[in-house]
Amino acid sequence: MKTIGRIKTNILSMGCFAVLLSFSSGCGKDDAEDTVENCFGGNWAERYAAELEVYANAVSVYNETPTPANCASYKTAAKNYLDALRSIVDCVPTISRAEINASINEAKAEVDREGCD
Template sequence: MKKRININEEQPNYFNNNHKKNIMRTKNTKFFVVSCCVALTVLFSGCSKDSPLNVLGGCGTGNWVQQAESDLTNWNAAVTDYANDPTPANCAKYKSAGKNYIDVLSSFASCVPGADKNEFNEAVKEAKKELDESECGS
């Protein structure tokens, strides 16, 4: 027996404010995953500073990892603050922290091996674009 749909019943509203929050969370998750993948690629492909094969300098020393981790932690806190209290001030903090994290990752582009450099640059470019286009303040 088939269930009949009553067109007079109130249908759920799929495009309410929660829909915007879900889109924002999806973008944040995508950005976070891409950022982590880029960071891990750079982390595991660096050379030791003492290695004669290391023409890039001290990419393998780990100092940049600590700096990037700090900015990622700050950005993650800003995302959480905005998710809990979506105000224009928290939106500005979210975007600022995200920009700082992207800038830190960009500053270590020389640590990315040549074969992965295009993918790294595209991921950074896409992340900047998504952050700039984020409509969290509206």
């Protein structure tokens, strides 16, 4: 359980990084359907905001009641959030994509290593 705090910090930091990138780089609005190709009409946060909320709630519940079931829910929520972050990677400027993908992979590996004791 000691690792949860470090994992939680790493995963939330990635979300903050994605938000900052969404404000600093241009993916213009387009009349076409929101897809990765048009960077979701510039609304990156919408692609992962719901998963972030579910993840934050799961962390809170697990911290309050560290049962194996709550740990499993936390791990599932963390992975879903990371998958949602990965869905916006194509909107990130090319020079940052490899770093973000590596961070997501590292965070998923940390979640996998965390035991549900």
